[in-house]
Structure formats: structure tokens, C-alpha cells
Ligand SMILES: Nc1ncnc2c1ncn2[C@@H]1O[C@H](COP(=O)(O)OP(=O)(O)O)[C@@H](O)[C@H]1O
């Protein structure tokens with residue numbers, strides 16, 4: 377399946393290669409590639425304007441729970457995290473775009489960090505939290 381510029385394949389997991397999307401002078405998504413293994417929680421994070429929503433819109437064949445924790449209190453986020461864990465135990469693959477770092481760090485197996493449309497870093501939650509470029513992007517991006 378093709379979506380915009382780039383390519384997706386759904387099979388044993390989800391594979392995206394060379395995704396691009398431009399709005400006029402803004403390169404919203406630039407050469408993003410990733411692999412989501414079947415079963416598990418893959419989170420896409422990044423400062424405002426990083427290109428997360430555009431990336432999900434490129435993946436328009438998927439249902440997208442877009443920033444599901446927006447507006448929830450701590451207890452509600454905890455219940456949401458529990459639901460994600462249940463889904464994962466059932467072998468369901470989730471792609472999650474989320475600003476709530478507590479939730480991402482609790483439930484994600486892998487985290488893709490975007491900044492200015494680009495692939496900044498991908499790794500396990502613990503690696504993401506301590507990566508200097510990720511910390512700098514969040515401090516500088518507002
Ligand atoms: N429909 C659109 N038209 C023009 N620019 C857009 C449009 N959608 C997003 N953008 C721009 O693309 C960039 C990425 O936006 P977006 O994907 O919404 O980022 P995020 O979801 O990470 O906050 C931003 O600079 C935003 O202003």
C-alpha cells in the first residue's frame with residue numbers, strides 16, 4: 377500500500393519506508409522509516425509540530441487513537457494504561473501518538489521520537505528518556 381510519498385506494508389507487523397509529506401514550504405514528514413513488530417505498543421512522540429499527526433494521517437488505513445490521554449486526570453491515565461496492557465497481552469498491535477510521557481513510558485515497547493518532521497531517535501522507553509537529543513528537543517520545542 378502506498379500513502380503519499382513512501383510505502384507501507386502490513387503483514388507480520390507494520391513496516392514503513394521513506395515516508396515524506398510536504399505542506400507548501402513545510403516538510404512535515406521527512407524520510408521516516410520504522411518497523412512495528414506484530415503485537416506490542418509502538419509509540420510516536422515529539423514536540424508540537426514534529427509531524428506525528430501527519431505521519432498517522434499517512435497511515436490512514438489504521439484506526440488512530442490520537443493522543444488518547446489528552447484531558448485525562450492521573451487516575452484516568454492509569455486506567456488507560458491498564459487497557460493498553462490488556463490489549464497487548466491479547467497480541468494486538470498498537471501505534472500510539474501521545475504527549476503524556478508517563479503513559480508512553482509505562483506501556484510502549486518501542487518509541488519513535490520525531491522532531492521537525494525527522495526521525496530523531498528510536499528505542500526502548502528507558503533509552504528515550506535519557507537520550508540527550510530527545511531531552512534537548514523537548515526543552516527547546518516547548
Ligand atoms: N494541513 C496542513 N496544512 C499545512 N501545514 C500543515 C498541515 N498539517 C500539518 N501541517 C504542518 O506540518 C507540521 C507537522 O504538523 P503535525 O503533523 O500536526 O505535528 P504534530 O502532530 O507532531 O504536532 C507543522 O509545521 C504543521 O504546521
Ligand SMILES: [Mg+2]
Pocket residue numbers: 428429430
Ligand atoms: Mg498532532
